[in-house]
Amino acid sequence: MLKQSRDSEVYMLVVELGSITKAADQLGMSKANVSRVLSRMERMWGADLLIRSTRSTHVTEAGRLVYNHCVDWLNSIQSVREEVDTLQGVASGEIRIAASSLFSNLYLVEPIERFLQLYPKVRIALIMDGKHEFLVEGGYDLAFRFGPLEDSTLRSRVLRTTELGVYASPSYLKNHGTPEKVADLKEHSCLVYTAMSQPYNWGSLLDTVENLRVNGNFESNSEEILVQMACRGKGLLFFPKVLVQKELDDKRLVRVLPDVSTPFAVNIVYPFHKELPYRIRLFIDYMRSHSSV
Helix, strand or coil: CHHHHHHHHHHHHHHHHCCHHHHHHHHCCCHHHHHHHHHHHHHHHCCCCEEECCCCEEECHHHHHHHHHHHHHHHHHHHHHHHHHHHHCCCCEEEEEEECHHHHHHHHHHHHHHHHHHCCCEEEEEEECCCCCCHHHHCCCEEEEECCCCCCCEEEEEEEEEEEEEEECHHHHHHHCCCCCHHHHHHCEEEEECCCCCCCECHHHHCCCCCCECEEEEEECCHHHHHHHHHCCCCEEEEEHHHCHHHHHCCCCEEECCCCCEEEEEEEEEECCCCCCHHHHHHHHHHHHHCCC
């Protein structure tokens, strides 16, 4: 069964990549060994599964049927394995996680390291992604996101509540003055985080001024770079406090408009399932208990 499972995985990768060479490179196998696996699969099914040429590999109609069978079969094996693990209280398998780079560096590295020490059969794939995309389409099991859910097909667990605020370096405020009211933000250079759902409309999140559109001469989808630019005096930054706490402690940034505050949740977001796999339930519970967010 193990050999059949491995052969199926090799065959599936060849079909998906359309190349024996690429599949061999990704698997760390020789092209000859991959070819032997394909020949074994064709003998087992009694049909030509692939059309090979010097430049590419194409799947036949029979090969497509076998590919779909392999996908269903391997998924069913994984499903049964997860049920057995749940009964035995053993966590195994992969968890695909989406999170922004800055949040991951600040709050995910250490707890993930400890979690993997406790559950060595689990494999975690952490993808640096700050976009609020659909998790299922992205192939993720869960994500760390800020603010309210926009997708009703998802569920969430709150890690903690932080607050949205406006921040600037002392040098920026010295050179450009300090905003005294929210409407003053329109007169300042604002650093825009393009991964937000409405990056230029700060008013909708400040809950004080509708459609407050800010302006500035720098934008980025990188949280780290925006924090660096704010510390260098290049503009005002509108961020969750947990992402700039170190800079506030070091006095490189200060709070602007301290009386304006919007509660903002740090969430673990995951697709709706009747029952989450055991490893994912364990990870969510672990993060809620051990996270330093």
